[in-house]
Amino acid sequence: MxxxxxxxxxxxxxxxxxxxxxxxxxxxxxxxxxxxxxxxxxxxxxxxxxxxxxxxxxxxxxxxxxxxxxxxxxxxxxxxxxxxxxxxxxxxxxxxxxxxxxxxxxxxxxxxxxxxxxxxxxxxxxxxxxxxxxxxxxxxxxxxxxxxxxxxxxxxxxxxxxxxxxxxxxxxxxxxxxxxxxxxxxxxxxxxxxxxxKAPAVPAGLPEGALDEVPEAPGVYLFHGENDVALYVGKSINLRARVMAHFAGDHRDSRDMKIAQQVKRIDWIETAGELGALIEEARLVKALAPVHNRRLRRTNELCAWRWRAEGEKGARPADKTKSHSRDSALGGGTPRLVSARELDPAQLGDLYGLFRSRSAALEALRGLAAEHELCPIMLGLEKGRGPCFAYQIKRCRGACAGKESRAVHGLRLGQALARLKMRPWPFKGRVGVREAGDAGEQLIVLDRWCYLGTVRSEAELHEWTERRLQPVFDLDTYRILSRFLSSSRQNYTVVELAT
Ligand SMILES: [Zn+2]
Structure with missing residues (x-):
């Protein structure tokens, strides 16, 4: 040439x-x-x-x-x-x-x-x-x-x-x-x-036409490799477009390149809508731990800070009697670290987090203390009586040295923590989120940020109610739901269910 x-x-x-x-x-x-x-x-x-x-x-x-x-x-x-x-x-x-x-x-x-x-x-x-x-x-x-x-x-x-x-x-x-x-x-x-x-090339390991079968519908998809090993789980409101995108040309993404080399089979589950797909994806990633999904979080280390501002209604007597609670009458006391296992999904209003580990929680609180000139002793981050070291270098406004009232310190702590506040469950109790799509209608049953299951009929729902499942708190589900329910999507309805 x-x-x-x-x-x-x-x-x-x-x-x-x-x-x-x-x-x-x-x-x-x-x-x-x-x-x-x-x-x-x-x-x-x-x-x-x-x-x-x-x-x-x-x-x-x-x-x-x-x-x-x-x-x-x-x-x-x-x-x-x-x-x-x-x-x-x-x-x-x-x-x-x-x-x-x-x-x-x-x-x-x-x-x-x-x-x-x-x-x-x-x-x-x-x-x-x-x-x-x-x-x-x-x-x-x-x-x-x-x-x-x-x-x-x-x-x-x-x-x-x-x-x-x-x-x-x-x-x-x-x-x-x-x-x-x-x-x-x-x-x-x-x-x-x-x-x-720019047509996506069908990966060598897949049969010709394998991509054509994938529907243009919401759901989750699963790539299998050699010996049926789970390679990757993903979700989309358009399965076909999303699956094709993995194999579209340029492979700038090294993960997509590996998936294209290893994939032997594609499976998918159609869902009625986006929430169903999000929840199913989180469930499958946990259950199958696919090679190319992000490493699973060790959820048993999850924790949050519990803290309640002074004078708020319903302060828990249990907190007041804790020996390490230096001052629960004024300023709301010391934030206490609670593990996700202890969390009552019904009582998220006084929780701040979540954090993947104890050290991440401590780091976050230290960061807030530095940023807002809060007192590390008052926050339980440092032992001893005041004034604290931070006060001596002018990084604490002196709640430990009588220079700032505990009430004002508590107020400022509340403001500092505000953006970490976990959302209380916005409904009375158990609800169903109804989504409708190509795959028919589905009712996603939720209770206090926990996913209980998906039903397709009244009879199924009745069966579920009979079984009285206990909600188990899960960080991914909390995040999916709080984001989904606070967005302005219109293509679902929420039905309050009897508990
Ligand atoms: Zn101080």
Missing amino acids: NLEPGTWNSTSPSSLLLDQPLVILDVETTGAHPAYDRITEVGLIEVERGRCIGEWSTLVNPGESIPPAIQGLTGITNEMVALAPSFAEIAPRLLARLEGKLLVAHNARFDYGLLRNEFRRAGLRYSSRVLCTVKLSRRLFPAETRHNLDALMARHDVACDARHRALGDARAVWLLVSQWRRELYPAVLAAAVERLL
Whole structure:
């Protein structure tokens, strides 16, 4: 090969990506759910070497009623599809048009997901490389915030005579892509397309097509290596995309490179939603200790500081009588280290932490003392009577030397500890978090930051209640739940359950 300057071919394979055979496709449906909803119309444009060589479109009988709102949007009515062929009837012809071509669609994940499901129902397998024009637009015009079809048509001056019909929308997408080819530097367009098409290589140890089987649904996945050893557990709201990402090209991540070399099998569990996936992941990481997950925490060393400000309601008599409690009447006393095993999940309000070990807890408290000029003797970090060494070097404001009242010291300690405060359980008692997704509906049963289990029916729930499981505190679950329940997610509901 001649690599002299000037002999470089400016047409890198990537700039030819849009010259390969393309099918620009759009489908109309009975709804927005790729797993449940059905196709009512397919429209496609066949493109070769940048030229349209044919159009094809057909109505499809979805085998179920089209909701009125969707009929209103698309104009496709139950009467119109009543005599149309079913998807199974058009499937072989459609597959012949799609096979071996790059599928281009606006919000392609939706169209591709629906197509794959419909083909699967018809007993056929369809798998293709996919180019999404929403993603392409985002990459080409990152400063723009809106990339829906109407916004793009307005911005790039593209008209559509049959918006929300399959062929009409496919034509609009084709005009859009043609417009970009004219407007943009070929190298810019080519780089964006190449980046989006960077296909993940199927690892050598996996059978061909193994990645195609992974669903686009929330859940956990598990990579197995030689002799079925657990390599890695991960979770995602889109299993397929996340699993593919492990094997996508550059392997800048050395862990992903090792996984790609070692993986022999992929397993997954679909969950109804994100919380189910988070909890299942934590459970599997603990149970299987996969090679490439972070080393498990030794949870038996977990501990927290217990401290209650002066005058707070419900101060525990037990704390007041502790001999090492120097002063429980004023300033709230000395913080006491408690291990996670002693924790009562119902009483997290006066706890600060958690810490992975005793020394981590001590270090954190020392750090707070230094930062806030608190007295190490008052905190129980140093023995003896005041004034403390820190006071002598002006790092303590002198609660130990009568220079600061214990009440003020206690107030400042409370402020210093505030960001470590553990959240009290925000419900009366046992609750269920209801998530719904492709995998059906699940009720995740929780009690005072503890995970009790997942049920799928009333009967199952009843059985559980009968068994009266005791909550066992677990740091990972606490963290997952406190983050999840305080976020602004809307796709779950909480039901209070009888205890
Ligand atoms: Zn001091």
